[in-house]
Amino acid sequence: MQYQGVLTKMQTEIGDPIQYYLVFESDFIHVNQLLDKKLRIEFVGYECLACKENKKIYRQGYCYDDFYNRPEVGDWVMRPELSKAHLGVEDRDLEFEKKVQLQPHIVYLANSSNVKVGVTRKSQVPTRWIDQGAHEAIEIVETPNRYLAGITEVALKEHVSDKTNWRNMLKNDVKDEDLIVFKNNLKNFIPDEVKEYFIENGKETELHFPVLQYPDKLKSLNLEKTPEYMGVLKGIKGQYLIFDDNTVFNVRNNEGYVVKLSIN
Known part of the structure; x- marks a missing residue:
């Protein structure tokens, strides 16, 4: 199963445990259901949350110009x-x-x-x-x-x-x-x-988070340095995805990045 879209911070719903959702323009993913499944994340490009253009993200999902002009930031x-x-x-x-x-x-x-x-x-x-x-x-x-x-x-x-x-x-x-x-x-x-x-x-x-396994040592996934990554999802906490090889991915820090997600 494959999805492609612009990352924005995961939407959440109070529960025991917390329920997480990745929301794309025409799709959404209930991330809790992906626990113990293998995910492939591929970096496709950028889409500024304001101007929607394929411009390098500067901060918080915005290109340089919008970051210094938009009232939201x-x-x-x-x-x-x-x-x-x-x-x-x-x-x-x-x-x-x-x-x-x-x-x-x-x-x-x-x-x-x-x-x-x-x-x-x-x-x-x-x-x-x-x-x-x-x-x-x-x-x-x-x-x-x-x-x-x-x-x-x-x-x-x-x-x-x-x-x-x-x-x-x-x-x-x-x-x-x-x-x-x-x-x-x-x-x-x-x-x-x-x-x-x-x-x-x-x-x-x-608050209780859906985590099956906490990491011992952390490796933070940088999509620009590692444009393709695969791992088994072991937990979700804060705005992070936690994988079986101690890799963690901060969804919110990657707002405005276009990705392709493949679920096995």
């Missing part, structure tokens, strides 16, 4: 504290920025390889946690806009990490933590203008 996306839509100030496209920034946002703790703080739109819970490969997570505050969530993250990352060690996450080199204790210990460090949004009552969310 403005600096405020990676650094929420730079959000200005609440002030009526445009970065690249004020209407788009208002739509995204002026909605409820969650500051959370997630445990993927270690406990980290992060920000996401409320509508992206628990998708964001799944994409990060977190096996447990908890909400800290719910703010009415992205800016307030951003300044909270900046304040809290002085006391807890804001990074995930993806290698440890994929090896499942993790331990359970009491996130309620972490959350309460951080309460005093929340900026004054955000304290009213603290979530007093809340419980941890536990």
Whole structure:
């Protein structure tokens, strides 16, 4: 069976375990059903997610020009504290920025390889946690806009990490933590203008991933260096496919790449 299309991040569905889907223009693949099957991935070319042209992908699925022009990849996306839509100030496209920034946002703790703080739109819970490969997570505050969530993250990352060690996450080199204790210990460090949004009552969310075998040593698949790869799929965690030979493939990091998938 063969499929061909442009990679975008895998769509997910909460379940025990998490359900994963690769969605192409006219097809979709339920990736969980491919566990223990042999997959061949062939690099075909590029298709920028914005202009749809066969132009080399620069970052996040976009060609160079679109990466520096599209509102979806403005600096405020990676650094929420730079959000200005609440002030009526445009970065690249004020209407788009208002739509995204002026909605409820969650500051959370997630445990993927270690406990980290992060920000996401409320509508992206628990998708964001799944994409990060977190096996447990908890909400800290719910703010009415992205800016307030951003300044909270900046304040809290002085006391807890804001990074995930993806290698440890994929090896499942993790331990359970009491996130309620972490959350309460951080309460005093929340900026004054955000304290009213603290979530007093809340419980941890536990997430289970479809992994049959975790890798011992990791080899990251680079489609430009290895345009054709074959391996037996042993797991899916975060946005990674895990293969039997310790190769891992980050689907999200390869958005905008056109691939051919063959399933045996």
